[in-house]
Amino acid sequence: MSTFLLEIGTEELPADFARLALPQLEQQVKRDLEAARLSFRQVETTSTPRRLVVQVADLADVSPDLRDERKGPPAAQAFKDGVPTQAAIGFAKRCGIDPADLEVRETPKGPFVFAEVLEKGRPARELLAEVIPQWISALQGRRFMRWGVGESRFSRPVRWLVALLGTELIPVTLSGSDPVVQSGQTSRGHRLYSDAVAIPSADDYASALAAAGVVVNRSERASTIRTAVETSAAALDAVPDLPGELFEELTDLVETPLLIEGSVADHYLALPAEVLSTVMRAHQRYVPLYRKDADSDPLALDARKSLLARFLCIGNGLADATDTVRRGNERVLKARLADAEFFVQADRAVPSIDRRDQLQRVTFAEGLGSLLDRVERLEWLTDVLAEQLELPQDSVAHARRAAHLCKHDLVSQMVGEFPELQGVMGGKYLLAEGEPREVALAVLEHYQPKGAGDVLPSSVAGAVVALAERLELLLSIYAKGERPTGSSDPYALRRAGNGILQILWDQGWSLNLQTLLERATSHWAGLLPAFKVDASALADELGELLRQRLQSLLEEAGTDADLVQAVAGDGVSLTRVLADPGDARQRAALLRTLRSAGDLAAVQAVVTRAAKLATKGDLPTSVLSAQMVVDDNLFEKGSEAAMLEVLNGLEPIATGSDLDRYGQLAQGLIAGSSALANFFDGDDSVMVMAEDPAVRTNRLNLLGVLNNQASVLADFSRISG
Known part of the structure; x- marks a missing residue:
């Protein structure tokens, strides 16, 4: 078993591309390795602004042989007088065996021809060489581009490729690219640290790039950025304004995170805090710093009570150049804030009306x-x-x-x-x-x-x-x-x-x-x-x-x-x-509570049964009172009287307007569920579809009223289980 490494090296990728591409890449790799019967321990994907990376731990060097039994045509069609017919010959050819190796076996449907096929395992190196170009070409994203005179399309031009199985190079050529990209064992480091980086083996990849100024593990970069921002903000007794979207973008914009603190001229704090934070976050990708005791008034007209005259940014340069980068960022921000200040002053000169x-x-x-x-x-x-x-x-x-x-x-x-x-x-x-x-x-x-x-x-x-x-x-x-x-x-x-x-x-x-x-x-x-x-x-x-x-x-x-x-x-x-x-x-929340408490099933069973039988009657859905449509003189069993008592108790709830009427209705149905069940299945149960038309109608009306009252809470026929 060996570690497999694939690095797709590119020009600087859009910050959101990796978040879209890495799940696709991981899914494709797992799918194709499993289809090829190549065992592995885990698949990991990561990225930097200049590369997408896949690493597969403990990948099998060779896929195992596969014995497959295939069923062919009926024996009567496959052989005539013991001689293989075209049906048998064609089946054998598709299976890659000689017709003489076909077997006839009995099945429940009679004798059929069977073939035993042996699919030999293939080396992982050979299989990977075939699928790597497919993985790259299958990636989807926004605003793909072509470069040179080739027909390849990708988010940004692909410049190099590293494909290793342990220490062994996997030969891959990306057709359609110009210039042609072929796999090798040379990566590229941080633009400001080094250029070519030799990768002796897949296991040495992360350490080789770290020596060249690249934190290749995306999670590690994210953790570094989060810790640096929180530490710096804590030292200033501030709260960083770092929403998830900005945090993800910063992680995908740098290869070696470098925290830089900058300052804002005090007079710009006369602007609304939202103006400053929008300029910093949305336009410059900076992290504004709010005071811990910040004024949370959304209509505050200036930022003095909420924002510090400081900001944080994440650089991708050399630590020695921190001061230069800080001054550059402060100059850019100053120009943006000067524009914002002018716009606010110009707007305030015109009445809103x-x-x-x-x-x-x-x-x-x-x-x-x-x-x-x-x-x-x-x-x-x-x-x-x-x-x-x-x-x-x-x-x-x-x-x-x-x-x-x-x-x-x-x-x-x-x-x-x-x-x-x-x-x-x-x-x-x-x-x-x-x-x-x-x-x-x-x-x-x-x-x-x-x-x-x-x-x-x-x-x-x-x-x-x-x-x-x-x-x-x-x-x-x-x-x-x-x-x-x-x-x-x-x-x-x-x-x-x-x-x-x-x-x-x-x-x-x-x-x-x-x-x-x-x-x-x-x-x-x-x-x-x-x-x-x-x-x-x-x-x-x-x-x-x-x-x-x-x-x-x-x-x-x-x-x-x-x-x-x-x-x-x-x-x-x-x-x-x-x-x-x-x-x-409100009714949905009540049904959830009833289901979680185990009370819904019993009520549902009775109400659903009543609803199905009620369709055989003609009672309007608006009738909620049993007294209007049920004649107790026609009762033949005690279960009918018990059911009427339940319905009479439910009527004032179903027709009422109390805030808790649904809860009361549910409790009434639960309390009466045994009486309702007895109407159908108990010792005193009745035959709803009685021969006497008057008795039958009376019983159907009982069920119709029950269905109408329960429908005030929900359409129980839609509830599963």
Whole structure:
């Protein structure tokens, strides 16, 4: 057994390519080694900005022989008078043996021809030489390129290849590359340390590169960066602003991490903290440092109470050049911050209300008018939401003002340069102009949540405008005729649907989305006559989108798929699902609790059986009272009376409006499960489909009422198990 090494050496790769390519490469290697019957202990993949690396520990030198028994045609077709027919000859040829070596064996279907095939094992060196080019060409990524006059495509030009099995070179040539790349035992070190690096064996790879200034193990580089940043921040009594995305990018941008501390001129701290941190993180890949006692006010107008006048960056150069690199980084950052300072000053010279008027000059989307038209639609929705949610008047006033001004910063110079600060700058400019804090905060928060796991609006006004913003997007884009398809969702409509539900749940609001959609689609049909909107059809489509988003969010929260279908699946009327999305979430949570406690199965068994028999009757699903449709004078068994008693106890719960009615209904079904089971299978059980039509109808009505009452909680027919 030997260690196998493959190094694909390239020009500097995009920072995100390795994270996409390494899982692909590992999967391909494992698949092909297993298919070739080459045993191994483990496969490891790693990368630096200039290489992708695979190492396989304890790889077998030769694959074992494989004896395979293959079944051929029936003996009657394979031989005629003891002479092989064309069927036998063809089968033998496919198996690579002589027809005389075929055997006839008895099977349950009669005599058949069999062949025993021996597939000889092959040397690992030979097999690897075949599959290595396939592994490289099969890698997928974004923005692949060609170079020279060759036809090869890769993220960046491939410049060298190291392929070793222990100390033995595996000969590989990448066809289609120009210049031609052939495997060797020479790698390349850090650009500033050395060039050619001899790799005597696969086991010596990491140490040879370490001597040439390359930390080839990605996890080791990540750990070094994390430790260096945390240590430096602790020494400054600060908290590093190092989100996961930036951390991963830094790990993939350097081969030898070198921590560098830099400083920011104090007067730049007069800028909002978000401006400084955005310039540092998004544009320069620096790590801002926040004070441990930082002011967490999202509307703070300057960074003095939150940011230190320091930053950290991860270099890839020589330690001796640290001072030079620091000065260079500080100069670059100073220029960026000077630009940001100019943009902020220029923006503050223009009142926000004047910027709102400028939205008329910016097109929102073809056929949907300008950004100002969009804001006016958003304001209408804010009014409708405030009416349906019955909010306090002061919150309504703040929400209306915020909706009026929420997009003004889209035409500001600052957001034009730093689009990720939309909403943030809008809120800060409004606060500086004397607008109420609640209005400024709502403008900032109406973009939240921006994605999965993002924070939700904390204020009532912010939540209302955030709902209006997402509803306006869905209504307008759907009215325009565009829909999310597969993985294509350029307007992030699914995310907008998720945001609506998450905001409602977070605020604890009960909102009838169907009523809202019906009213809004009728209004949109009048606003956008060119699209000839069918208001009813549009409301149904948007309702189904929200149903799908509800199902998705419940499953992401850990609810089993069958329970999701029971509360919000296609079998549940859209009217009920949209009447209050929080209601479906509450019922799903209760079903999860019942299942985990082991109480769901017994109730489900009885209710499902009742539902199947109830379909033989004609009781309307709206009937929840047994007294209306059941005649106890027709009872023949005590189990019927016991079942009626259970239904009478469930009726006030099923028809009530208590906050805990679902829990009470579940407990009522659990408590009555034995009486319900006895109706079907106990010593006092009955034949539901009795010969007497009146008795039969009476019993079917009992089951129908039970099914209707249980359906208030869930569609039990959708629950598996």
